[in-house]
Amino acid sequence: MTNLWKKMKIRWKFVWLCSLVLLIQFTVSNIYLFSQSSDLILKQGENLIGKYLSQSSGSVRNELKNVESSANILVINDDFQRYLRKYAVRYFENDSANIDFQFDVVQVFRNLISQTGNIREVQVHLEQNTFMLTRSVYVHKKNEDLATFNEVTAMPRSNIGWQIREKDEGEMEIFYRVPLSAIGKTTGIRGWIDVVVHPSSVFQAIKDMVPTNEQVQLFVIDQNAKAIYSNTSMSEHPSLSNMPEPGQVQIQDSSGRTIMSKTELIDGTEWQLLATIPEESFQLDLTNYIKTSLLILFIPIILLVLAILFMTNYMLKPLKQLVAVMGIVNRSNVMPQIVTDSQDEFGLLANRFNNMMERIDNQISVIREAEQLKREAEMRAFQSQIRQHFLYNTLALISWNARKEKAQETERISNLFARYYRLALGKGETYIALEREIELLHHYLDIQCSRFVDQLEYDLRVEVPIEGYRVIRNILQPLVENAIEHGVMSKESGKVFIRIHEDGEFLAIRIMDDGSGADPDIVRCINENIPFEGEKGFSLLSIKQTLHSYYGQEASLDFQSVVRSGTVVTVKLLKSRLSGH
Structure with missing residues (x-):
């Protein structure tokens, strides 16, 4: 029965289905009317x-x-x-x-x-x-x-x-x-x-x-x-x-x-x-x-069959053309078009098929170009990997010479710099364990403290267990850099505070500085996702959009700042989303 239904033409399927519906409706209504x-x-x-x-x-x-x-x-x-x-x-x-x-x-x-x-x-x-x-x-x-x-x-x-x-x-x-x-x-x-x-x-x-x-x-x-x-x-x-x-x-x-x-x-x-x-x-x-009742039923069924055969013959004509054109596409690389002046659903289907064929043709060209670009990108990535190894080797050489020359600070900084870039670049993975991201921040802040001697201090505290949590690689470093560049360095000296704690079902990461603060208009634009001119604050908007893209609308970035008092940036991420990567 299933094979017979699969082999049956659409017009006869319409006949059977409509007749069945009519028969059911007629039977139910007659039972009701008889009762x-x-x-x-x-x-x-x-x-x-x-x-x-x-x-x-x-x-x-x-x-x-x-x-x-x-x-x-x-x-x-x-x-x-x-x-x-x-x-x-x-x-x-x-x-x-x-x-x-x-x-x-x-x-x-x-x-x-x-x-x-x-x-x-x-x-x-x-x-x-x-x-x-x-x-x-x-x-x-x-x-x-x-x-x-x-x-x-x-x-x-x-x-x-x-x-x-x-x-x-x-x-x-x-x-x-x-x-x-x-x-x-x-x-x-x-x-x-x-x-x-x-x-x-x-x-x-x-x-x-x-x-x-x-x-x-x-x-x-x-x-x-x-x-x-x-x-x-x-x-x-x-x-x-x-x-x-x-x-x-x-x-x-x-x-x-x-x-x-x-x-x-x-x-x-x-x-x-x-x-x-x-x-x-x-x-x-x-x-x-x-x-x-059967005599009355027989007449509308005959009329229904004739009407369905006539209408399906008219309606399925563009569909038959569509099938024929698809057969041509299947047998060759030619992208033919269906010619029709019908404005009903089948005419709309034919027009959209023509548009689809045109987009497929364009997409094929784009795919070919993308494949070419992919090959070129793979080649550049291979070359970049070579350069990355060259950078690690050079840093190792600097550290070795510094040890040889007994330049301990130079050796320490070069080692920090090597470990920082090893964590920052990784193997091209998108996500990184939160412990490694915290380690990366330590290396980055140690390098900055060596750079700004007696000007910069930091305090980084992890107040909750973070094992098993994974975050986007390098998502916190721009926030810390923003606190140093636009907060602490705008004064003679300052301090950066980093706190990681729980807030209900969220993991909260708070980055504070005691710098000069930001203008209220910038604070409002960042919190309300309003673009503004100038580079200042652009990184925060970009990070906020990235958080929403990877962690959904539940993720949040709150920016609070008071002029001449300091700035607080709070990132909240659902703990259930952090453990799923």
């Missing part, structure tokens, strides 16, 4: 079933309350209460209970049934009689099941409310039961009234609430999760393994398909309103989403 869309559709599904549940529940509850009000009106009706009082004192004999019920109650009940529209039938259950009437039918029969009657009337208040019973033909009968002894004005009457309703009328809001284009199914279910009514076919009632808690949304499988369901209690009953929607209403179809 966001799925969450949004899921939320919309929850809001959809929540909306229809809330609206339907309110409407159904209003219809049920109307029926409950009608049932209570029937119970407290004066004619019905009068009839019950007669019934309670056994006023009727034989079949007169039926006859009086027809004359006293039937018409009143029928009027109420006609007014409501929700009530299909009213059933009055008394101890010995049962009366059933609709708008057009009236039925009376003797109560032969006293056991059931006694069971129901034993706990009248627990039997108040909405109930369901299944008739012989499998039809569900929905009714509201009101025990007479619990609500009526006459106490001691055993019995109840069942107000049977039309389900299609009471639950009409469920059917009317959902538009035909919505796939929302609404069911009224009893406490046993059995469907009582639905806005669709009752056979489509979902088979749920776990009925969701009221107010909670649940997604689960039902008969091999995934549905979202939610329930809500119908106030005043033990029933719940169940709403369901199919999977396509709250989940995205991942397969179709991927197919559509």
Whole structure:
């Protein structure tokens, strides 16, 4: 794979890289969009079933309350209460209970049934009689099941409310039961009234609430999760393994398909309103989403490939010329130029290549001249080495003759001078051990003291260990010379003090004299690195620049001087830099 990538042309590398970036970006964005869309559709599904549940529940509850009000009106009706009082004192004999019920109650009940529209039938259950009437039918029969009657009337208040019973033909009968002894004005009457309703009328809001284009199914279910009514076919009632808690949304499988369901209690009953929607209403179809996304991705990739091929062919044309010219340079010593009128980055590259070729040509000439100069310098260095040996030999001869002539001072000075130059010149090395530099200063100061007898004194103290430290060769001698020439010798006599000590992480070298001092303007120029005319002070600026070049900006040279009092020069060098050479 690596070899294939190395052999691949740049334009195809661009194609692969851009396509890969586009694919990654497209994949990440589609994953994000799919996740966001799925969450949004899921939320919309929850809001959809929540909306229809809330609206339907309110409407159904209003219809049920109307029926409950009608049932209570029937119970407290004066004619019905009068009839019950007669019934309670056994006023009727034989079949007169039926006859009086027809004359006293039937018409009143029928009027109420006609007014409501929700009530299909009213059933009055008394101890010995049962009366059933609709708008057009009236039925009376003797109560032969006293056991059931006694069971129901034993706990009248627990039997108040909405109930369901299944008739012989499998039809569900929905009714509201009101025990007479619990609500009526006459106490001691055993019995109840069942107000049977039309389900299609009471639950009409469920059917009317959902538009035909919505796939929302609404069911009224009893406490046993059995469907009582639905806005669709009752056979489509979902088979749920776990009925969701009221107010909670649940997604689960039902008969091999995934549905979202939610329930809500119908106030005043033990029933719940169940709403369901199919999977396509709250989940995205991942397969179709991927197919559509790939189709959308394929088109920009094709356009991208064509655009890259066109642009790279245009952009790489100067680069191809550059490669061709470099091939010519590689095969010969000719320095050709690239001809282009392009002003973009590749045109700039071509122009800079031309400039580079021109500079290389010039550099080759400079290198040739430098090589010639190097050979000449090596020859001069060789000759200088010969002269250096000649100087040492001459000094040795002077010392020998002085000893022979018993000129001890001449011998001492010539020996000092020889040792000084041996240390000062060395073998051409840039750095020297600090101990050797201090020794060099001793020789130099001894020579100067011999020169200025009774005029010059010096005091050199090394207050810290300096083993392992290396400094630039001859870096201190010009400072001492400056102190002697411009300080002490400007007076009849004087003294030079040299102190080497530690100052934190720095090694401090302090050179002091008690001479005539320097002008304040010169002091300011030296400390602020300001060039000034004249040779006086030039050596200090030069030394300061050298220190910064070799030891970095942390190195410092501080010049302090007071007229007619003396001068102090302090050099500070990082100890870590001194031990690294």
